[in-house]
Amino acid sequence: MAREKAERSRVIPEVPEVVVMRLPLYLRTLVQLSQRGVEVVSSQQLGQQLQMTPAQIRKDLSYFGRFGRQGRGYSVKYLLEELRQILGLEREWDVGLVGVGRLGRAIISYAGMAPEGFHIVAAFDADPRQVGQTVGGITVQSMDHLQESIKATDTRIAIVAVPAAHAQEVIDRLVECDVRAILNYAPIPALVPPPVKLRNIDPVLALQSMTYYLRSL
Amino acid sequence: MAREKAERSRVIPEVPEVVVMRLPLYLRTLVQLSQRGVEVVSSQQLGQQLQMTPAQIRKDLSYFGRFGRQGRGYSVKYLLEELRQILGLEREWDVGLVGVGRLGRAIISYAGMAPEGFHIVAAFDADPRQVGQTVGGITVQSMDHLQESIKATDTRIAIVAVPAAHAQEVIDRLVECDVRAILNYAPIPALVPPPVKLRNIDPVLALQSMTYYLRSL
DNA sequence: GTTTGTGAAGTATTTCACAGCC
DNA sequence: GGCTGTGAAATACTTCACAAAC
Numbered sequence: 001m002a003r004e005k006a007e008r009s010r011v012i013p014e015v016p017e018v019v020v021m022r023l024p025l026y027l028r029t030l031v032q033l034s035q036r037g038v039e040v041v042s043s044q045q046l047g048q049q050l051q052m053t054p055a056q057i058r059k060d061l062s063y064f065g066r067f068g069r070q071g072r073g074y075s076v077k078y079l080l081e082e083l084r085q086i087l088g089l090e091r092e093w094d095v096g097l098v099g100v101g102r103l104g105r106a107i108i109s110y111a112g113m114a115p116e117g118f119h120i121v122a123a124f125d126a127d128p129r130q131v132g133q134t135v136g137g138i139t140v141q142s143m144d145h146l147q148e149s150i151k152a153t154d155t156r157i158a159i160v161a162v163p164a165a166h167a168q169e170v171i172d173r174l175v176e177c178d179v180r181a182i183l184n185y186a187p188i189p190a191l192v193p194p195p196v197k198l199r200n201i202d203p204v205l206a207l208q209s210m211t212y213y214l215r216s217l
Numbered sequence: 218m219a220r221e222k223a224e225r226s227r228v229i230p231e232v233p234e235v236v237v238m239r240l241p242l243y244l245r246t247l248v249q250l251s252q253r254g255v256e257v258v259s260s261q262q263l264g265q266q267l268q269m270t271p272a273q274i275r276k277d278l279s280y281f282g283r284f285g286r287q288g289r290g291y292s293v294k295y296l297l298e299e300l301r302q303i304l305g306l307e308r309e310w311d312v313g314l315v316g317v318g319r320l321g322r323a324i325i326s327y328a329g330m331a332p333e334g335f336h337i338v339a340a341f342d343a344d345p346r347q348v349g350q351t352v353g354g355i356t357v358q359s360m361d362h363l364q365e366s367i368k369a370t371d372t373r374i375a376i377v378a379v380p381a382a383h384a385q386e387v388i389d390r391l392v393e394c395d396v397r398a399i400l401n402y403a404p405i406p407a408l409v410p411p412p413v414k415l416r417n418i419d420p421v422l423a424l425q426s427m428t429y430y431l432r433s434l
Numbered sequence: 435g436t437t438t439g440t441g442a443a444g445t446a447t448t449t450c451a452c453a454g455c456c
Numbered sequence: 457g458g459c460t461g462t463g464a465a466a467t468a469c470t471t472c473a474c475a476a477a478c
Contacts, residue, residue, distance in 0.1 A: 006313060016447070024425035025406060042459065050406050054459090055449055062461055070460045071456035087425055088432035095424075106323035107420075112404060123289050153402060156434050158423065180434065181427035183420055189267050197430050199423035203324075203400055204245040204333050206416035207312075207374065208241035208304055210398035213414050217373050217397065233469070259437060272471050279439055287438045288478040417454090 004190055015063045024062055025050060030080040042073035094121045096155045096179070098170050099162035100130050100140050103185055107161055108136040118157070122149055128167070149175045157181045164188045171198075232280045239277055240269060240304055282297040311338045313372045313396070315378035315387050317357050318348050320402055324378055325353040335374070339366055343383070352379035367394045376397045381405045388415075 009191055011109045029049050043054035049056075059081075061067055064086050068074045084090050095113070097104055097120050108120055118142050123138045124146050125131060129159060131142045141149060150158070158179045167186030181197045184190050187205070236239050246266050250258055260271035269275075278284055278296075281303050285291045301307050312330070314321055325337055340355045341363050344346060348359045367375070377395045379387050384403030391399060391434060398414045401407050404422070409415045 018447070020429045021422075021426045023429070024345075024422045027425070028404070029406065044459080046476050051408055053449065055451095056447090058459095058461060059448075066450070066461065068304070068460050069456065086429065089425060093424075093428060093431075102323060102326055106319060109319055110420075112421055113424075116425065118421070118424055119410040156431055157427070159420075180431055180462065181424070183423055183427075189246065191268055197427040199421065199427060201418060201420055203327075203376075203418055204329055204335070205238075205241045205245075206400055206418065207310075207330075207335055207398070208244070208306060208333065209238045210374070210400075210414040210416060211305040211310060212237045212240070212303065214310075214373055214397055235469075261437080270471065272473095273469090275437090275439060276470075283439065285438050286478070287476070288436045290437065 001113060019060045019063055023083055026057065026060075027083045027087065027089075030076050030083065034076050038076055040073045041076055041079075043068075060145070060177070089117060092117045092119060092155055094119055094153060094155045096150055096153075096158040096174075097123045097138075098125075098143075098146070098158060098160050098174070099185075100125045100133075101161065101163075102133055104161040105135055107185075108138065109158060120159070121153065122155065124149075126162070146173055147177045150174070150179060151152065155179065157183075159183045159185070160190075161185045227324070236277045236280055243274065243277075244297065244300045244304065244306075247293050247300065251293050251297060254295055257290045258293050258296075260285070262292055264292070277401075306334055309334045309336060310374055311336055311370060311372045311390075313338070313375040314340045314355075315342075315360075315363070315375060315377050315391070316402075317342045317350075317352055318378065319378075321378040322352055324376060324402075325355065337376070338370065339372065341366075351375055363390055364394045367391070367396060372396065374400075376400045376402070377407075378402045 026046065029046060030041070043057040047054040047059050065082070067079050067082055095118050097107060100108070102121050104123065104125070108123065113120065120138065123135060123140045124143055126143045128142070130140045131137050132142050151186060156179055158174045158181070160167055160170055160174070160182060164186045167184065167188050168190055171182060171184065171190050171192060175192055175196050180195060182192065183199055183201065185201045187202055190200070243263065247258070260274045263274050264271040282299070284296050284299055296415070312335050314324060317325070317340050321340065325340065330337065337355065339411060340352060340357050341360055342357050343360045345359070347357045350357050373396055375391045375398070377384055377387055377391070377399060381403045383406050384401065385407055388399060388401065388409060389409050392409055392413050397412060399409065400416055400417045400418065404419055407415060407417070
């Protein structure tokens with residue numbers, strides 16, 4: 001009869017996850033503005049760029065502190081630094097990659113990660129023919145070394161690019177060796193225990209949800 | 218004084234977009250169950266697989282009709298067909314791809330699209346060295362032919378895999394030639410006019426929102 | 435017995451609107 | 457005059473809980 005309500009009616013009004021997911025968007029826009037030499041920006045202007053209401057931006061930021069100045073707006077440089085701080089991006093992060101098939105290789109070669117401080121430092125594959133090969137400067141290791149290697153390097157972020165059939169098993173193993181954030185490219189609704197964060201990259205799902213609005217065509 | 222409230226207080230209680238975005242997830246799970254030979258499934262069981270409440274699944278489905286039987290559950294085969302119908306997936310869709318760099322090529326070679334009925338039938342690139350080349354059976358066309366070709370083939374879905382600096386411009390051109398659904402891989406907060414649907418694939422954003430929870434490490 | 439479909443209740447999230455400050 | 461930060465109000469979404477159906 002006594003339910004586990006305790007967990008839900010938490011005392012700390014935790015920052016909503018939707019808010020956290022919007023912060024990188026703000027950060028990116030600020031970086032752009034900064035590169036264009038803009039020094040001050042209002043929530044109004046930010047909202048225009050991002051197609052959202054100024055109030056939402058202000059409310060989101062207010063979860064973390066007071067970063068603006070009445071009558072002026074936000075200092076681009078200052079807000080940018082604060083957001084980086086909040087998101088834990090003032091440091092570099094090591095990332096492990098599992099699966100070096102076509103997709104995995106594309107991910108390794110993708111030039112957009114490193115500039116943002118995410119460095120793929122280890123790669124693993126179940127296929128013995130892949131093991132020992134060098135891809136983008138990284139030597140592919142056997143799955144037998146997964147736990148050992150991830151733990152030894154204290155890697156907390158992993159990218160999963162293995163076939164759907166093996167993804168959950170791989171994810172379970174990653175969780176076991178204390179990986180706390182997983183970016184999953186496999187088209188499965190993966191399950192992870194609470195402390196672990198998971199985000200899915202799934203282009204087919206995205207397409208399938210858009211065709212709903214195209215039915216009439 | 219008179220605001221454009223009219224648009225918001227619409228009479229039709231439109232299906233919430235969150236609901237539409239969950240349907241493909243249900244569909245995929247049903248396909249799996251079907252392949253395993255399961256014939257009937259309850260919202261309870263579906264919820265377990267997908268880590269969501271049975272009530273949510275039932276409520277989501279109720280926006281579109283009544284597909285279950287009390288005391289039994291849902292016929293996997295029937296619900297699957299209905300969802301395909303609702304999502305507009307009982308037909309095949311032609312897809313145009315803009316940008317055949319490393320990412321674009323990886324997208325063309327990705328084997329997961331065609332089985333779901335999405336066929337990349339045309340590819341475009343601004344680089345003259347790419348134009349005329351054949352990638353995965355498709356001849357890369359010049360950007361000069363974009364409008365002409367997309368319109369001629371009546372393509373309504375496009376994938377954008379060009380550098381960030383050109384993405385918005387490309388998206389604008391796609392919108393002009395009546396593309397109604399865009400899957401954007403460029404790391405920019407792109408803007409599209411209301412009738413057009415946009416989904417972003419952005420691994421860096423996903424990573425940046427997870428590191429928030431890793432700050433303590 | 436089981437499970438759906440759904441109003442009503444409960445949460446969560448967004449937007450409003452304004453005091454306070456520059 | 458312009459803009460932030462924020463309680464309060466409004467809206468959106470989720471979950472409850474139960475009558476109806478099998």
